[in-house]
Amino acid sequence: MPTRPLLTLLLTLSLSGALIAQDNAAARAARQWRQQHERAIVDEFVELLKIPNVARDRENIRRNADFIVAMMRRRGIEARTISVDGANPLAFGEIKTPGATRTIVFYAHYDGQPLEPREWTTPPWEPTLRTAAIDAGGQVIPLPPAGTPFNPEWRLYARSASDDKAPIIAQMAAIDAIRAANIPLKSNIKFVFEGEEEAGSANLVKMLEANKALLSGDIWLMCDGPVHQTRRPLIYFGARDVVTFEITVYGPKNELHSGHYGNWAHNPAMVLSKLLASMKDDKGRVVVDRFYDGIVPLSATERRAIAEAPEIDAQLMREFWLGSTEGAPKKLLELITQPSFNIRGLSSSHVGTQANNVVPTTATASIDIRLVKGMDPARTLDRVVDHIRKQGFFVTEQEPTADVRMAHPLVLRLTRQRVGLGAVRTSMDLPISQEVIRVVESVRGPTIKLPNMGGSLPLAEVEIPLGTRTIEIPIVNHDNRQHSSDENLRIQNLWDGIELMAGLLAM
């Protein structure tokens, strides 16, 4: 048997991230357990992924929540669903640890982004194992028999394979491993699995306020989002908040023949293009007045953490087939500490073989704005509306009547979707932040620390009602096609995630 330093050295020899320093007993137990139960872990995951999970599909959402509650109960975790009127339920579980003086809450969400099944190579709710990513030539294969190890580069394709059912499975497997190895827990543990995160967590605040004592903890570990693009482990101490809305501009009452009326009737697609073009300069900076007001600058620790993180812009550009980036010469890590303004989609009449020679009746853009700490979401949207008005539009939140459309040269309908509570960022200098960093590094080795992720999580929705702090612990691969078709999870990320969750559960 090798001596301890040698063991550590051996484990430090990194092979696709599979072997790393593990000065953490719970993580070692998790690895052993996982190696003996790969098929069983994936089987349980597959069952969970089979249940459709778009937030507005209430019946299947309920099935997901019930399934997760049953998963927890099988492990002896006190579990139940929690809800308020009109909300998708939280699946809640609790492990009370005798003598514990603190409570760690593990958060993930079981709902997934809406999708268009036709865009998927294999059906989104029929989990499919492939030998690699589809665009790397991955072929469909059956699950290997129990006892045969999975190739860690295989990928499991399904909606929410990454975002965000993977952490749920990782946590459950980690609990199994800790129990099997008789490793005592030191903290009280709570699990909170949300069912409408992708729909904007509209009821999270209400549910937390209604169950404040039950759901409180010293820290909420938000298990969502991908690890670093280099596959290195990563901790985020905040997230951008997101405001989503849609704008529709109006042309003629019905589609008009573009020959008879083109360049006389306003073309809403051109009007929308001009409006959108007016919102950003050629360097990607938003030119809406006062858009950047109030932003809280990064601390010295935060700036240092960014400077220490690997720069991966060139690698990502190759991966995504990009010949340039929008905010160049600024790098990704700097840009995600700034707000963004993103067009999610455009639609006006038809393109392709369905295109007609018409002046369209409307043109719509779906938009998301990512906010950083210090920006007020409602005020930011108001500033965008002010900008739209300055471009000459009458802005309404209702479908405009004929009279309204005729009374104004340009009419725009704004549909507010998500307007949250704002972005939050936990200081990396807090003792709990430092402890989480230590545990993660004991399991997974040197870890990238970033002030905030580019994506959004309902952090303010947790911090404000509960008066707690949040830290983000991602486990999934960055190239998971999250929010898009063909979402997938790299198997090694699940294995690593189980070990990481074991370390954090035993902290």
Next chain:
Amino acid sequence: MPTRPLLTLLLTLSLSGALIAQDNAAARAARQWRQQHERAIVDEFVELLKIPNVARDRENIRRNADFIVAMMRRRGIEARTISVDGANPLAFGEIKTPGATRTIVFYAHYDGQPLEPREWTTPPWEPTLRTAAIDAGGQVIPLPPAGTPFNPEWRLYARSASDDKAPIIAQMAAIDAIRAANIPLKSNIKFVFEGEEEAGSANLVKMLEANKALLSGDIWLMCDGPVHQTRRPLIYFGARDVVTFEITVYGPKNELHSGHYGNWAHNPAMVLSKLLASMKDDKGRVVVDRFYDGIVPLSATERRAIAEAPEIDAQLMREFWLGSTEGAPKKLLELITQPSFNIRGLSSSHVGTQANNVVPTTATASIDIRLVKGMDPARTLDRVVDHIRKQGFFVTEQEPTADVRMAHPLVLRLTRQRVGLGAVRTSMDLPISQEVIRVVESVRGPTIKLPNMGGSLPLAEVEIPLGTRTIEIPIVNHDNRQHSSDENLRIQNLWDGIELMAGLLAM
């Protein structure tokens, strides 16, 4: 029996355009025939409209052509289909008139614009009679029994009810009427009904060149498009030509999470918006370099004709719910003698409930440019491509590879669709032009004369191979929703069209 002046006076009492001066025996015969055969005329029309007629639907296109040939043969017209490889057939018919010294060719097209059945209130190929336009509260009613007159304000809903099967039915009913009244024809008559006009008349030139003698005539009367918005009769002496193309700009290889990569990865929807916005100024003028070069100015007669035409901008703005127009203060009649640049449709990822928080992979705009006399279609498109290049794009006509996308900051794919032979305009001062005006006014009273219609017809495709002239004789209502869903024909326009065609056939 009233004397002739009194008869003329009575007929001059206009009632919804139904009664007008008719110093034309063929037109009077047509009215009498129509009044006695309304149901039979509409029955034949309904049968023709039932046959789906999108140009790419080859099987149904063939059924349309055969049906029309049979219609002609039933009337003793020598008829057959004419085609070349890969083309939708022309339905051709000929009446040889002994002693005639000239040949008049009547053109219409039997194909219709592509459509999306879900957007139709009643199915596009199930012709449906309504008591009025749908948006005026028109209710579905059955066809009245034979012998019961149709209300002239009723409307028949179907794809191509107006564009462009109505003239075919009008001409056939006019032939029946002329024959029944024993009115002798003075000219040789040919009928040419095209089957791919809405697909850009791609094979028309080839078919005319291959059948030059058969299809030649002294004048081609192009029966397409709507009459004036006041419902007054109208003759156009030209049309705008149309160039159609699609542009797609590229973002990341696959949709990226807008939080993690928004404002770092180029957003193709924003890139496209900026490009489109760069193509027109705020007055609706195209700012592509040299776009307006070479345009042949209007003659004195043409300018006078426009000045005499009624101005209907204010009425149309009310009808189409517009609060402003793009080219104001220029009026519609002036604007359609100028080229246009129209966005037919936009598409990028999703909007509405299907919208995801992503950076889209592509954004596409479908565009049509209307050209006036003197503009070269291919050169105009080249100038647009030059403009796109000046905005920093690498332009390709193929789907760009990964290497191409990475080698250029901005990549755009151009898909050429229709690039025609250019716009033509027949002088109003020619003897044949003056004669057509006299005949139309003898049937329908004072008539609006315009140098060109805003829409497009394959006029150069006829004039160049055959060395003939074209004049446009529309019959359908302007509010027919041509090219859009719920296309319809106002019954009175069909009745008026039968009389007009009778007058022209007997000319």
